[in-house]
Amino acid sequence: MGASDFANLPHIGAAVRRKEDYRFLTGAGQYTDDVVLAAQAHAVFVRSPHAHARINSIDTAAAKAAPGVLDVFVGSQVAADNINGLPCGWLITSTDGQPMKEPPHPILAQGKVRYVGDHVAMVVAETLQQARDAAELVAVDYDVLDAVVDVRDAATARAPLHDIAPDNHCFKWAIGDKGAVDSVFAQAAHITKLDLINNRLVPNAMEPRAAIGSYSRANDEYTLYVSNQNPHVERLLMTAFVMGLPEHKVRVIAPDVGGGFGSKIYLYAEDVCLTWASKKLNRNIKWVADRSEAFLSDAHGRDHVSHAEMAMDANGKFLAMRVHTDANLGAYLSTFASAVPTILYATLLAGQYTTPQVYVEVDAWFTNTAPVDAYRGAGRPEATYLLERLVSRCAWELGLSQAEIRRRNFITTFPYQTPVALQYDIGDYPACLAQAEQLADAAGFEARKTASAAKGLLRGIGYSSYIEACGIAPSNIAGALGARAGLFECGEVRVHPTGSVTVFTGSHSHGQGHETTFAQVVAARLGLTPDQVDVVHGDTGRVPFGMGTYGSRSISVGGAAIMKALDKIETKAKKIAAHLMEASDADIDFANGEFTVRGTDKKVTFGQVALTAYVPHNYPLDKLEPGLNETAFYDPTNFTFPAGTYICEVEVDPATGVVKVDRFSAVDDFGTIINPMIVEGQVHGGLVQGIGQALIENCVYDRETGQLLTGSFMDYAMPRADDFPEFKLGHVCTPCTHNPLGTKGCGEAGAIGSPPAVINAVLDALKPLGVKDLDMPASPARVWAAIQQARA
Structure with missing residues (x-):
């Protein structure tokens, strides 16, 4: 079954209520x-x-x-x-x-x-x-x-953390052709430079x-x-x-x-x-x-200090980019710590753009802080923040609109091989941008800016066109890049005599709604209702194997493993149905829960076949074993590549530095969508986390003593519902070309695309005052200080 066939099945694309919510809402969940x-x-x-x-x-x-x-x-x-x-x-x-x-x-x-x-x-x-x-x-x-907490001080610290690393240096890693990039920069018509910090975060799951x-x-x-x-x-x-x-x-x-976000x-x-x-x-x-x-x-997230440069021709066409990042790993190497600022970060710095040459160099350092590892997005938010801040700066320096510089440089032909290892299979980036501008009413921005000015407020608009790599695959490529484990997934489909089904998956839910979406996938294939399908996860004693949930991999990798198991179920079930109807299994069609003999009116239901498999009185025992239970492993052939464009509008009070997110529009391409309600919830959650990082969240250690200064909710600000407007969401669909569902993953997108959109909007608002740079979070104190410094 191809992805286009799957997308047209019943239950796919339906906003089915989450099956798991009843027990959560009635206090019957078990943590x-x-x-x-x-x-x-x-x-x-x-x-x-x-x-x-x-x-x-x-x-x-x-x-x-x-x-x-x-x-x-x-x-x-x-x-x-x-x-x-x-x-x-x-x-x-x-x-x-x-x-x-x-x-x-x-x-x-x-x-x-x-x-x-x-x-x-x-x-x-x-x-x-x-x-x-x-x-x-x-x-x-x-x-x-003596302690060192700032990555910029690590090399000169007086007391190294580990004997094996006397300079606190863990590794230097690079990707791209440095010589080719330097040659392009030497002849470029315009070069834009940017220094920025991606601030450290504390995950703070509910549980x-x-x-x-x-x-x-x-x-x-x-x-x-x-x-x-x-x-x-x-x-x-x-x-x-x-x-x-x-x-x-x-x-x-x-x-x-109760929530994980990577931690x-x-x-x-x-x-x-x-x-x-x-x-x-x-x-x-x-x-x-x-x-x-x-x-x-808990393992913290982010904490990068970077310098980035973009070389362009006179028309704003990107020619080459070079980046240097110092990544803070904390005191020890956590499980995926080394992959975040390298494989999951640098390989995404091509973004949605046809930049012919990219060179990225990463120095990773030990400091006297909690270990740093993957946090919602894991390297992809860091890459998008750097790239989209840089792209917007390029536009401002060349006098182009944020939309125009992106349109001039978008990838439009697929598959597309980037200069930093990844090959994108499919996408439609101009369509995402166009829909985002329509949702955001970008054409009406100037009128809204004038209205804000009449109230003594500054209004700015910011764009962010993100791409992420999900699924982290295939295993042989990941292994060549340093992974010490396979990155496949396992699914088992167990059909019971009554025709109901239990699915065992190695993916694990911490809020994504797997018990509903996986049930929809199985119900769609077998002609059942989602209520007839139970999903089991999170227990090594019951599930054959699995690699878990992270990197927006669950439906694209875990769901694909289940689809492969369903292929086996269908193949065996057709043989049973053929025997019951005295036909060849090559002549059996299966759709909507019924097996039919092609060209005749003969048919049997899936339930009849299931019962026959377990009560094999009329059964080809010489050819088939009883039962209807299959297991499959799925190892993707490539990453999936969700992408989109986000547009944010803010109002800034120059007297206080307070930033208000007034409008936020997000258009994503997640490929095939199983349950739009669940996808919407995932995007909302990601947007809140990303905007939280951009405006208020910040993990701070005392630079001298190494004491955590933001060690409680009294000091570490978390976003609240009244910090946000009503989000406007849109979707473009280019189904993934290499998995049977056509899905791409949606769990991290909001946290990836939103921070640069917010900061670009804040800087756009402050541009008339002469403010050119501002690191996250754009708290009132920081914004006010930047305004005062620009006025001085």
Whole structure:
């Protein structure tokens, strides 16, 4: 079945209500903290109050003697049990041919702490309060060292974090032809330059991270309940790389997950500590992060400092671009940390444009901050922010409109090979821009600007034309680029005797609505209703395998695996139907839940075939096994490439610096859309996160001490509903050419395309005052200061 056939099936494109919402809205969801096991103890982690320090000694005697305490664990015990450190899942090779520097990342600190919140000890007690009280009694003697938190200071820091990286440098990586780019720049008619910072963010999912470690002496098996986006990968990393356990002896269960945004992809130290200690104590052990702990210990996002240049001809045609980025990795390499500023960032810097030459160089550094890893978009927002800020600056310097410079440089012929490795299969970028301008009423902007001026306000309009690469595939290419795991997906379709279906998928939902959209896919293929299809995910004990959910891969990769399993189901079901109707299976057609003999009025229903498969009284047993259950793996042949154009209008009060987003229009090309209601919700959520970064969110460490200054919601501003206008959404559809559904992915787009649209709008508003640059977030204080500086 091709993508065009699939798009025309019943249920596809229908706004089916989310099946999972009933249990969520009635309080029947089960999150990790809702799981209560017998004889369950509680863990509390003693965390470093210093950004950088040697550990001279740890005295646990008083804590161990405290009421209810079962034990206190420290790094020396971890080392004695040969528990390895946390692994990085992506190897980057430096430009000199050397592998990146991979310092150990112990689950409990050994000899040194490297950021505020680093794990020093784990206290396990009968109750949570007893564990908290005892944790206060753990006495640690620290020898405080100098800290570095700003990536621009990393190379000159007086106290390096790791012996393996005495200059705090992890790797230098590059892509593109530097000589060719430099040659073009030497002859260019115009060069635009831009320095910018992509600010660090804290993910802040509704549900903080949580885990329960359990061990059964009866069968020497472990179970880990965890708030995680990819339980199979969690199990693989923990067993094969950290604890040295047989994989079949560990079951990872990720129940309902209350948001992740990337921060719950990884194997965290807490997960390993609980699993390891559950055997040592023969107890079930629970840990749930409080919000302050989450601020300190969850993997953060973004944190790039970049310089970018665009070479153009006299007509504004892009000829070459060169970029240098310093990426802050934090104190340790998190699971995908090394891939974010390289493979997931630099390869997207061609954007939607026909720039013939692009050269990107990335230096990655260790600092005394929480590890930095993938956060909604993972490298793609950083690339889009840099490129779209630069493109808008090019337009302003050449006297072109933001729309015109994009139209002059858009890719219009596909497939298109970019100069930074990726090949786009299909798209229609001019159509997205045209629809966005129509939705935004761009033609009426000048009148609205005049009306704002009459109120003493400055109005600006900003554009952003983004593209992202989703699916992270295929496995052989990803492996060649450094991935240490496959990036396929698994799907199992189990048809029951009554004709209802259970689907087992390696993708995992943390808010995307998989239980609905995957049911729609299966129902459409088999002629059922979505209510007849149940979806199971998040349990390594029930799902054959899977690589989880991130990178907007679920429907395009996980859904495609299910489609392949359905192909097998249909093939076998046709053989059964042919036997029942005394025909050749080559003459059997299947549509709308019925098998028919081509050219006749003979037919049997899918339900009849399902029952026959399990009650095989009239069955070709010499040719077919009973049952109707199939499993398939799908490894994509390419990334998918969602794209779109966003247009933002803001009003700025020059007296206070307050920025109000007055209008926001977003047009996306996600290929085939399974459920438009769910897609709309995903885009809304992404827009809120992206605009939040642009205007108010900012993770800040004290530059001298390394203390987290934005460690609570009192200091870290989160966007609220009244910060936004009614979003106007539109869609263009160019179905993906290489997966059976034609889908591209939608979960990250809003967070990718919105930040540059907002900042470009703010700068457009401030341009008459002489303000040329402004880094995110465009808070009132920053905007007001920029205005005062321009006026000085």
